[in-house]
Amino acid sequence: MESGTERPGVDTGVPSVARVYDFLLGGKDHYAVDREFARRLAARCPNLDFAWEVRQNRGFMTRAVRHLAREVGVRQFLDIGTGLPTQENVHQVAQDAAPDARVVYVDNDPIVLAHARALLTGTPQGATRYIDADLRDPDRIVELAAETLDFTRPVAVNLIAVLHFIPDPDPVVARLREALPVGSHLVISHAIDRPEFAAIAEEYQREMGVGALRPFGRIQGFFGRDGWEMLDPGLVPVALWRPEVPTMVRPGTGIFVAGVARKVS
Template identity: 45%
Template sequence: MSESSGPEGAETPVADVAHNARVWNYWLGGKDYYAIDQQVGDHVTSMYPSIREVARADRAFLGHVVRYLAGEAGIRQFLDIGTGLPTVENTHQVAQRVAPSSRIVYVDNDPTVLIHARALLTSSEEGATDYIDADAHHPSAIVDAAADTLDFVDPVAVIMLGILNFIADTDEASRIVDTLMAAVPSGSYLVLTHPTLELGGEANEEAMRFWNENATPPITARDRAEVAGFFRGLELLPPGIISCSRWRPGHAADDEKTVAQFGAVARKP
């Protein structure tokens, strides 16, 4: 993305602070980022070379999960919170390829994400795709807005990939998850990924410190026990809470390299 690019007719201001959504897009090989995002992204990569593998594994995890949920699990509604900048194999593309009637609501509150999401996110004729400009700190407002597209009488897959790590207080992060899952019926799912200093991620501690001093929003790593707390009252699907690169429906892919990003899926009983 050039320093003035955006959808046709839209000007995007030059950014002077790196932002997660754009840096993540850069790590994924996208084009929607500014010079400052590339600079910070390259510096983080120099400190923690595996970060690109984390980003790509997180994206692949999304595809594995959505294909399973739209297929074998029969889910037709997806609430994707903290979606980031649109790239290849977005939630609606994966879900509607499996089940064209799928309905997807994306949620983010970054202005750059909003501009590009409105321009790029489309839908199959049978389904629906919508975008909500909302903050994850306000889950009730998200549910209220999503109800224009989703029917909360039927199961919903709540997707929160790499978003709770931007909620520094674990109690508040748990409250957000609890509020969202209380709003969806039995048979719904919670899908999470979360960075950790476990799984070989210890080398990432210094890189996270650099990020928090030079970019926004600040990030918090959590251990397995803390991540497990987000799934209280839910039924974890096998293989449980593991590196997101190794998660597959019902088992772990032992031939995949472990990355320091937990991934897990659970069903609301």
């Protein structure tokens, strides 16, 4: 909202997770308060190019969805914590590879809901739906998603840079893993706990009351153990998950790590 236009029900006095992310991606759906917050992040961590990190995180999502749709044959995607629509949304990537792919988006931000309803339209062969629900209520998500997705067939669940915004994600992810049939996939990215990134979490906590860096082993645990196997190259910085061109992660970067796991039993 570079023009300053306000939407009903949207608090423009405090930054929003979705709008800050949009700004860092180079989008237009944000307010001055979101831009100022992003600038404070940069000032607190001058050696971290957070906009680059966010773009790399988005690139991981795109590559993972494309791989699952094109190479693995997944035709159902559940994207939780969707954020504002931007270029190469999940349904566009999946349905470009497989026009019959079915995609359900989940978010609980009113501005995301307004944009999703207006912009997230899929192919005639497939289906694209938006659910207004909270990640902390996985039973409701599964129940509503089952109106569009068939949970007796493989589903890919995307949890892209969202788990670090809820205080206790382990039971939530466990419930989602339980609901998925064999052949399904979990696609997760998460901010990792390192001293040089602590100021990022501090700023999110101070302004929005959310945000938690977690250690590598804790993030690894979200993918499950018995009955799940990680796809190569495992849990790595987002820029290093099957890059399309040779990529290096610079020292002091790599705040987001990511991976994809498949349910095998």
